[in-house]
Every structure is written in C-alpha cells, then in structure tokens.
Amino acid sequence: MDHLLDRRLGAPLVVIFSCLALILAGCSSALAAPRPVFAFPAVAAKAQAMARHERLRVALDAAATRVGKALGALAAATPASSSPLAAAAREDCAELLDEALQLLAGAGAPGAARRDALTWLSAALTNHDTCADSLAEAGAPLHAHLAAARGVVRDSLAMYASTAAEAATATTTTGAGGAGGLVMGEERSGKNETKRRGPCGFPRRQPVRDRRLLLAPAAALAASADIVVAKDGTGTHATIADAVKAAPECSERRTVIHVKEGRYDENVKVGMKKTNLLFVGDGKGVTVVAGNRSVADNYTTFRTATFGT
Numbered sequence: 041m042d043h044l045l046d047r048r049l050g051a052p053l054v055v056i057f058s059c060l061a062l063i064l065a066g067c068s069s070a071l072a073a074p075r076p077v078f079a080f081p082a083v084a085a086k087a088q089a090m091a092r093h094e095r096l097r098v099a100l101d102a103a104a105t106r107v108g109k110a111l112g113a114l115a116a117a118t119p120a121s122s123s124p125l126a127a128a129a130r131e132d133c134a135e136l137l138d139e140a141l142q143l144l145a146g147a148g149a150p151g152a153a154r155r156d157a158l159t160w161l162s163a164a165l166t167n168h169d170t171c172a173d174s175l176a177e178a179g180a181p182l183h184a185h186l187a188a189a190r191g192v193v194r195d196s197l198a199m200y201a202s203t204a205a206e207a208a209t210a211t212t213t214t215g216a217g218g219a220g221g222l223v224m225g226e227e228r229s230g231k232n233e234t235k236r237r238g239p240c241g242f243p244r245r246q247p248v249r250d251r252r253l254l255l256a257p258a259a260a261l262a263a264s265a266d267i268v269v270a271k272d273g274t275g276t277h278a279t280i281a282d283a284v285k286a287a288p289e290c291s292e293r294r295t296v297i298h299v300k301e302g303r304y305d306e307n308v309k310v311g312m313k314k315t316n317l318l319f320v321g322d323g324k325g326v327t328v329v330a331g332n333r334s335v336a337d338n339y340t341t342f343r344t345a346t347f348g349t
Contacts, residue, residue: 096203099196100148103164104141106189111137113185122180124338129174132342133186136167139312140193143167147200154200161197168193174340250294253318261320265298275300280308280319280329289313296320299327307331310349 143164147157168190268275321327331346333339
C-alpha cells in the first residue's frame with residue numbers, strides 16, 4: 041500500500057518541483073537583466089570626444105612608427121657608390137623625415153589645438169612629398185618604406201580632418217557647453233574671439249614686446265637688435281648663417297637680427313628649432329641676400345632656396 045502511495049505521489053511532486061525550477065529561473069533571469077542606461081547629452085558628447093582622441097592617438101603612433109622605419113631603411117640602403125645628386129637627395133630625405141617625426145609629435149601632444157595639429161600633419165605630408173621629389177630629381181628609387189610612411193601620414197591627416205568635422209558637428213549639436221567640439225585641446229572661436237584680441241587686433245596672449253616689435257619702424261628695430269650682421273666687422277657676426285647659428289633654439293622670446301647694408305652671397309638655413317627670429321635690413325636694394333645654387337651644381341631643389349626653413 042505504501043509502495044503504491046509513493047508511486048502515486050511521485051509524479052505530482054516531480055511536476056511541482058519542475059514548475060518551481062522554471063519560476064526560479066525566470067526570476068533569476070529577470071534579476072540579471074541590465075537596467076536601462078540614461079545617456080545624458082553632455083556625457084555622451086564627452087565619451088565621443090574621448091573615443092575620437094584615442095583613434096587619433098593610435099593613428100599618429102602608427103604614422104610615427106612608419107616614418108621611423110623609413111628613416112632606418114634610408115640609412116641602411118645607402119649604396120656604396122652613387123651620384124652626388126643622389127647623395128644630396130638622401131640627405132634631404134633624412135632631414136625631412138626627421139622633421140616629420142617632430143611634426144607628428146607636436147600634432148599628438150596634449151593640449152595641441154586642432155588647427156595647429158592639422159597644419160603640422162599637412163607639413164609632415166609635404167615633407168614626404170619633397171623627399172620623393174628630391175629622389176625623383178636624382179633618379180634614385182623611392183624605397184617601399186618611404187611610400188608606406190607617406191600613406192600612413194596621409195591617412196592620419198584625412199582621419200584628423202574627418203574628426204575635426206565630427207567635432208564641429210558635435211559642438212553645434214551640444215551647444216557651447218558641450219564637450220563634443222574639443223579635440224586635443226582645441227580652443228573654440230566665435231563670439232569670444234573679439235574679446236581675446238587686444239589693441240591693433242593682436243591676440244591678447246601675444247607678449248607686449250612682440251606687439252611693439254611688429255608695430256615699430258625698421259630703424260627702431262635695428263637699434264634694438266639682439267644680433268647684428270655686418271660685412272665690415274662692426275657687428276656681432278659677419279654672415280647671416282653665423283647669426284642664425286648663434287640664435288637661441290626653441291626660444292619663446294623673439295630674437296631680432298639686424299642685417300646691415302651690403303650684399304650677402306649665401307644660402308641661409310633656418311632650422312625648425314630656431315623659433316621666433318625676426319630679420320630686419322637697411323632697406324630694399326641696400327641689404328641684399330643672393331644665393332646661386334642650382335640643380336646643375338648637384339643641388340636638389342630643396343637646397344636651392346636663398347632663405348630655407
């Protein structure tokens with residue numbers, strides 16, 4: 041009898057426990073369901089800006105790596121014998137690619153304004169094109185690493201320009217208080233632009249001394265020059281090249297170089313680190329700087345500029 045009762049009660053108990061298990065499973069799944077996330081516009085805009093910043097950082101890192109490999113390949117692929125023009129072209133490329141690395145570093149630096157970064161990336165791409173032009177002039181082959189580096193820099197510039205457009209759209213959408221318009225420390229322009237400008241239209245961030253220098257007549261600039269170039273030996277230096285070499289590097293203060301009357305037959309190179317230089321002469325036709333380099337003398341076009349940077 042007891043045996044029959046156990047058999048009769050067994051089926052209902054199994055059904056009851058099965059239903060209870062299903063109910064508990066449903067409850068646990070309901071408890072585990074994610075709660076809805078409310079995305080406020082300012083928070084979403086900030087997240088988008090951070091995502092854009094990360095994409096740009098990765099792109100710039102990749103570009104710098106490619107340019108570094110191109111520099112290494114250029115040094116390793118130097119042939120034992122080549123024409124003087126080909127050797128000059130490789131020197132151009134070494135200098136231009138090294139400057140491109142500095143430009144990429146500036147574009148990715150914290151706080152770099154969007155307009156500055158776009159300018160630096162454009163300059164880095166121009167450096168690659170100038171390198172390719174020098175090699176083409178000399179009849180030297182374009183190394184695969186150089187072509188690859190140019191492609192990555194070009195893509196970084198395109199990505200940055202596209203991101204700048206997205207940031208501008210986000211700024212319009214989120215308003216002046218949103219974070220969508222900020223890309224690597226970009227300053228917004230608009231109604232506040234006039235307030236940021238001081239007398240004579242100069243930005244207020246420009247030092248007072250620089251404003252005075254830009255407004256001063258040439259005679260006053262010459263009288264207060266930091267460096268004086270004179271062929272007769274009455275100045276601090278006899279050539280403009282020596283004066284540039286003596287000027288401070290990476291200076292935030294403007295250095296005035298007065299070039300006295302005379303004809304200076306030289307090609308002046310002003311490197312990237314020679315910042316804030318201001319040249320002033322004694323007048324048109326009085327102070328003359330003339331260079332005579334040409335491709336016929338085994339100089340690349342890049343090296344023929346009378347004043348080069």
